[in-house]
Amino acid sequence: MFKQEIDMDIAIQPPAEVQAGSTMYPPVVIRIPPRPPIQNDSSMPEIFQGYLQDDSGNVVEECGPYIASPQPVNTSTSRTSVIGGADSQYVVFPNIIVDAPGTYTFTVRCYDTTNGLQSWTILGAVHTKSFTVADCAVLENKPNETEQRLLEELKASGNFGL
Numbered sequence: 001m002f003k004q005e006i007d008m009d010i011a012i013q014p015p016a017e018v019q020a021g022s023t024m025y026p027p028v029v030i031r032i033p034p035r036p037p038i039q040n041d042s043s044m045p046e047i048f049q050g051y052l053q054d055d056s057g058n059v060v061e062e063c064g065p066y067i068a069s070p071q072p073v074n075t076s077t078s079r080t081s082v083i084g085g086a087d088s089q090y091v092v093f094p095n096i097i098v099d100a101p102g103t104y105t106f107t108v109r110c111y112d113t114t115n116g117l118q119s120w121t122i123l124g125a126v127h128t129k130s131f132t133v134a135d136c137a138v139l140e141n142k143p144n145e146t147e148q149r150l151l152e153e154l155k156a157s158g159n160f161g162l
Contacts, residue, residue: 006046006110006124008032011090011150014106014131015141024096026143026151028106028128032070034087046070046123047111048091055103055130062100066093071159092160101135 012029030048050066051059070089091108098104106128111120143151154160 006032008110008124008126010126010128012143012147014128017132017134017138018098018141019138020101020133020135021097021099024098025141026147027092027094028096028108029150029154030091030108030126032089032091047113048108049111050093050106050108052098052104053107060098060104063096063098066096068093071157073153073157090154090160092154094161098133101133103130103132105130
């Protein structure tokens with residue numbers, strides 16, 4: 001059975017500048033808005049794969065790919081989600097590290113894995129804004145107030161590796 005395309009957006013963008021070799025903070029967070037259930041859909045859940053691209057559009061093989069699965073915010077341990085409501089799901093990439101200085105984007109694709117590893121189908125993709133990786137110390141990157149509340153909710157939920 002063909003799955004419908006996934007509507008998704010970036011809830012938290014990467015910081016404008018990251019120090020080479022350090023873990024990106026705040027992490028890239030993808031939001032999947034609520035969607036209607038698909039009847040008779042007994043397939044595996046979608047897989048989200050994130051990867052870095054340099055400023056020429058080339059995939060940076062040394063970094064990733066990063067794999068994650070969508071998770072709901074656990075409303076028993078959290079307030080209603082800051083972005084998107086309680087029924088949204090989130091995909092978090094908490095361990096992005098880039099060693100080489102340069103300008104990059106982070107791309108996330110959603111795949112339907114129903115037919116096995118050899119025939120994944122792309123259901124959607126999003127791209128972050130560009131960010132710079134510097135070979136020197138950079139100012140501490142802090143999430144804005146809305147991003148911080150979302151990160152706190154995701155952390156309290158316990159499913160996101162934060």
